[in-house]
Amino acid sequence: MKPAAFDYHAPETLDQALALLRDHGEEARILAGGQSLVPTMAFRMARPSVLVDINRIAALAYTNVEEGELRIGALARHAWFETPVTPHPVGQLLATIAHSIAHAPIRQRGTFCGSLAHADPASEWCAATLALGGTLLLARPDGRREVAAEDWFHGVFTTAIAAGEILAEVRLNLPRPGWRYGFAEFSRRAGDFALAMAVVAMRVEDGMVREARIALGGIGGRPILARDAAASLVGRPAGADTARDAAGRAAEACEPQDDIHAPAEYRRDLVRTMTRHALERAFAA
Amino acid sequence: MTWVGRSLRRFEDPALLRGEGRFTADVAIGARIVRFLRSPLACGRIVSLRPPPDMPADALFITAADLNGTATIRPMLHRFAYRPVEQAVLPADRVHFVGQAIAAIVAPTAELAEDLLEAIELEVEAETALVTMDDALRPGAALVHGIAHGNVAVEGIVQSAECDTAFVSAPHVVEIAIRSHRQNATPMEARAGCAAYDRATGRVRLTASVQMPHMLRTGIAELLGMPESDLQVIAPDVGGGFGQKMALFPEYAVLVWLARHHRGDFAWIEDRYENLIASAHSRDQAHVLRGAFADDGTLLGLEADILANVGAFSAYPTTCGVEPLMAFAEYPGPYKVPAYSARARGVLTHTCPMAPYRGVSRPVITFGLERLMDRAAKAIGIDAVAIRRRNLVDAFPHQTVTGLTLDDASYVETLDDAVALLDIPAFRARQAAARAEGRYLGLGLAVFNERTGYGTPAFAARGMGIVPGYEVVDIAMTPGGEVEVRIGASPHGQGLRTALAQIVADRLGLAPDAIRIIHGDTDRTPYGWGSFASRATVISGGACQTAADKLAVRLRAAAATVLQARAEEIVLRDGAAIASNGSSVPIAALARQVHQRSDLFEGFNLAETASYDPAGTFSNACHAVIVEVDAETGHVRIERYLVVEDAGRIINPLIADGQVRGGVAQGIANALFEEVIYAEDGNILTGTLADYTPPTAAEIPAIEIHHRETISDATLTGAKGLGEGGSIGAPAAIANAISDALAPFGIEITEIPATPPRIRALIRAAQAPR
Structure with missing residues (x-):
């Protein structure tokens, strides 16, 4: 199975990626880990005419803790969570969950934010983000907007994301002890x-x-x-x-x-x- | 010290492990890409079929009209009311199953070929598909093929008055209806072929991932009406076959036709989706089995009603009789069955055709028979081990009620070994303690025999139009002293290059690394049938042994000349020919002299041919398994898996154990995981490995293997085949273990795979208020 023809772009900044999305509109798809998108394209069930590969945008590859939140950048891979990313108990929860996600090679490439954007009904990160009351940060040409996890999932593979937006970060609340x-x-x-x-x-x-x-x-x-x-x-x-x-x-x-x-x-x-x-x-x- | 019996590491593995194997797709680099348009409907009339509107100049569109004059695939059985179903290489007017190849596109790249496939204008007028055996057998059902009335393509019937009497007079009659759902053999490498035209000779070289290269050559030459000698078939490294790659598939005929008519190189590398929906399926069977038993558990008679869904066509050369007729002939298994009545039918449906798959019907009949034994033991109130011991054949040779001869084996002994290893009383105590905690442990046994290494008589008894029995081996020593052994068998993962070299090495006093086994090339090997049916080590191995012995005679005669001794006193050992007085000559030096100094020797030839065509033998085994079933989720965890195997003389224990483990893994797949699922309209729902779910390494437990070596005189080497046994025992043993675990609910497993939803449904039904 081979994908239908597509154009490929590999921007190095988030702004360049947003510009590409703006230029190509609905035809463009973001490629991060590609663990769902690429097989779907091989089956020709997805046939975007433009791929915007964000893997070279180094600024998106992070997890950090700020202001009582775990902030997860768009290029944080599943495997990063296999050892706790924070001493807070949420870190251990995410580590437990990470080991249940697909197989080791897939975890090296697939991303946390990509799972949220793809919104597979059986995605562990989706359920976890919902349980933890997470917030999703969408980058758009005119700035950013936030969506609560409870408002994110609309249906199978459909979310609150709008055309031209990139899911840049997911924030998980790290509440006080107890x-x-x-x-x-x-x-x-x-x-x-x-x-x-x-x-x-x-x-x-x-x-x-x-x-x-x-x-x-x-x-x-x-x-x-x-x-x-x-x-x-x-x-x-x-x-x-x-x-x-x-x-x-x-x-x-x-x-x-x-x-x-x-x-x-x-x-x-x-x-x-x-x-x-x-x-x-x-x-x- | 012999080479036979040693766990020599396989000669095949270093290249495979380094990624240096040569598979068909490696050979195909540079060829034009062929992709097939596959039927989206299970049944219907082709109303129109038009090429893509914008065909590039370097692309081709091939339909039945192009292949005009090509014969149909029509394997034959001359018995069992066989209806000779015909399959066109590409259909002109009708489609018969989802996935059937309708047309081919040729393009320079796979991407372009798939773009063009999408643009083909196909219109099929849908008709109601017959998907299940119930659909096809319903009175008044439409016919999948006009020649097969009632949609029955093959039928075996044996009726025995003694059996009727046994059932009338027996104190216990036990019945079980079992269902085995459809499987795909799922070789790691899917099908693949590359046909290359040689302009100098006009010949075509077809490199293909197949198990029977000689048979494929014959079959394609017949279909295309070409001289067989204009076709060379090569089976290079083949990534598993398990029976699926025996059949003559239409796709290969199209490739050879393209190479001849368009004088170029054409490759088709199947993807997993095609393999899952359109290669060959198996094991879609339903049986009703009845046993008549005496009060002491003695089996007095057996009745079997066997239905096999054979799909839309009949696979060449084995025919669609292979599953129902094997079940028909071999149902009594390792037991003393004094009277037997059976009816076996192969039922045509609008589904992917059935072909042999490792074990063929025996995983299903063993499932049926071993579940019957457990059910009978419970009904009569005797122990599951005792009822088996009472009925297992224990005196050899034994003539079965279906006319087979069981040679020396260890049916009772392997059972006893397994029982001793398990420590059943300790298990029962543990099981009782676990039940008190709401945990469900179960123990299951399966005893079976495995007919292996069978030659012409077995296939001829089925009335097969093509009787794949014998094997031929050509052996020759080079002037350098290495031995080249050309075999008609065609290994595809079994390690034959190693095992056969061990056999030959012992006969010639050489090390196995001096023995080159040459296979899988119709230009370089004698006609032979290939590797399937647990036959190659036995049949090709027997021919290798005889060929080596004949070569040894020539070497000893030559050595006698050189050493001034009598041939009878020469022994071949450690790479030398040694006379009784201790004088010796290296075999390599002897080989050079014989080839180059014909003035010194009477005969200058160091080549021989031998063939072997045995009646067959039976391996046997007892599988024993302990499982834990989670009653809340239906999940089955295999705690221990034990195999006591007897395959006669073991040529290479490492390879033998690998065969057992691989077979058990596929048997576990059959028991718990794999199921090809069709929708009611004949669309197939399991077209990816996320939906068709073979177990992974994580689901396969450690498998403990013990051997017995009962040497019968049924084979030349003393070896019996064991390629299929692992897959035969596992479904029965696991189903029995689950049934034992869930006995407190009164649940018995009669349907495989026993998936978690099926097990939960049984538990839910058992708990429902009555």
Whole structure:
């Protein structure tokens, strides 16, 4: 399978990249890690006529912590997160998640921001960003705009990004101590797209859950927050019964999709089990 | 100390590991690129087919009209009510499955060829596709091919009054219906061919990733009506075949036609999508199996109703009978079955054609028979080991109810070995403790035999129009003293260059590195059938041994002249011919003298030919597996996988163990992971390796292998084939282990792959209020 013909540009600054997007309009696509885009092009399911390769824009290759946030540049690769990028517990969560993303060679090239921009329903980073209440920074010719993770995902492979914009950075909140995190997913084979996953973030004080967020991925067109399940945790003791009840609520409330890999009913089973595992891991953290 | 029996590292591997292997795609560099337009519909009439509107001058568009005069692919069986289904190289009027090649584009680059493919104007009037066997067998169903009434292309029936009696009088009748879903063999290298025209001679050299180069040459020459000697077929390094690369595929005929008619070089390197949808599939079978048992577990009779979905056409040369007829003939397996009735049908559908895949039907029949044994043990109230021990053949030779002769083997012994290694009482204690914690461990066994190294009689018994039985070997010593062995077999990953060299080396007193095995080139090797059906080491190896012995006679005669001794007292050892008085001559020096000083010797020739065509033999094995099933997710983790294998004399243990491991991995794929899925309209949904899901190294456990070596007189070398056994035992052993694990739910696995969603559905159903 060979891609349809396309023009290729490799700008060295973000401004040059934005100018190329402006010049070529809807026909242009950003190439970062290419781990989703390139295979899709080989199948000719995507056929952009212009590729803007941002890999030479050194200013986008970073992660750093500022003002209580983890800031992730557009060229931060999945593999960078395999060892914690911050001593904050979020660093450990991201490291755990990173090892579940595809296979080692893919992790060397694929990028965190690229996953958010591509918005695959089974992307671990998408669910994690949602659970952590992240913010997405979009660069555009006239400056920048911010989008909250909750407003980012519109559907399968569709997001709040507008023509001419580049997802330049994702910011993840690193809250004060007391927050704990958990992640669990199920896939048929190591490195496969998960059939269901759960990422949880919660604040526990004196053995009681005070705040909680649960994000579910891999089950439908986009990652979702299991709000009722999360709300049910608040005020309850951290423990197995609490986890089981909340997991049951998450499973009942979700509307999983049917496909050749898993009937909806099976995905609902997995949501229950993965949510429970993620909660138990957070309680144990 | 012999070379046979040593774990010699494979001669093949250094080049492969360094990336210096030579595959068809390496040979094809510089050739014009051929891509095939593939049918988007499973069934329909071609209304129009027009070339791309803007064809560049250096591109070609080839359809059935161009190939006018080409014969159809029409393999033959002369028994079993076989309907000789015909397949045009390119269809003129109708399409029969999604992925069928309809037309070809030739262009200087693959990118341009794919651009042109998209621009072909194809209109197909869709008709209702028959996708499943239920669809095709429904009374009044349309016919996939007019000549096959009821869409049955082949049918074997054996009815036994004794069997009927056994079922009437037996105290226990146990029935099981099993389903094996469709697989693709998924060789690491997909299909590939490069046809090159030689203007000096008018010959075509087809380099192709195939298992049977001689047969391919014959088949293509017949299709195109060309002199066979004008075609040379080369199988260079071949990245796995597993049976898929036995068949004569239309694409290769198109390549040779292009080379001849357009006097150039043309290459088709298949991509994974094409391979997954349009190469060949297998194992799409449904069986109903009934056993009549005595109170002590003795099997009194067996009945099998076998259905195999053979797809839209019949693969050349094995025919679409290969799966149903193998199940038909070999269902009794390693057991004493006194009475047998069976009906086996090959059912045509609008799906990708079936071709042999490692193990052919035996993974499915072993799944059926070994599940039946477990179910019977439970029904009668005896132990799963005991019921097997009671029924396994233990006196040899044994004539089976289907007329096969089982030579010396170790059916009971391999079972006993496995049972001892497992420590079943300790496992049962652990299993009980785990269940108390809500964890589900299970143990499964599979005992089976594997018919290997079978020559002409076995294939002739099927009534095959082409009987791929014998192998021929030409052996010659160069003046430099190396041995060149030209074989008709055609290895593609099995390490035959090493194993056969070990056999020859022992017979000639040479080191294996002095032995060159030459294969995979119809210009340089004698006619032979290739590598498949666990046959090459046995049949080609037997011919190599005989050829080497004949060459040894010539060497000893020459040495007798040089050493002034009698030929009978010469031995060949450590690279020298040695007389009984201790005088000796290096074999290399002898070879040079024989070639260059014909004045000194009566015969100057150091070349011989030998052939071998055995009736066949049976390897055997017991697989045992311990699994843990996560009842919440349906996930199956293999905790331990044990194989006790008996393939007679092991030529090279390293290679043998590699064969077992690879086979088990494919068997695990069959048991748990792989399934070709069609939509109701015949569209195929598993066209990538994200959707068709072979296990990766992460999913395959360590596989513990133990050997027995029962030497029967069925083969010249004492070796039995073992290429397929790993894949045969695994589905049954794993299905039995899952069934054991989930016994508290009353669940038995009767459908493979036993995917997590299927296992969850069974558990959910078992827990539902009744």
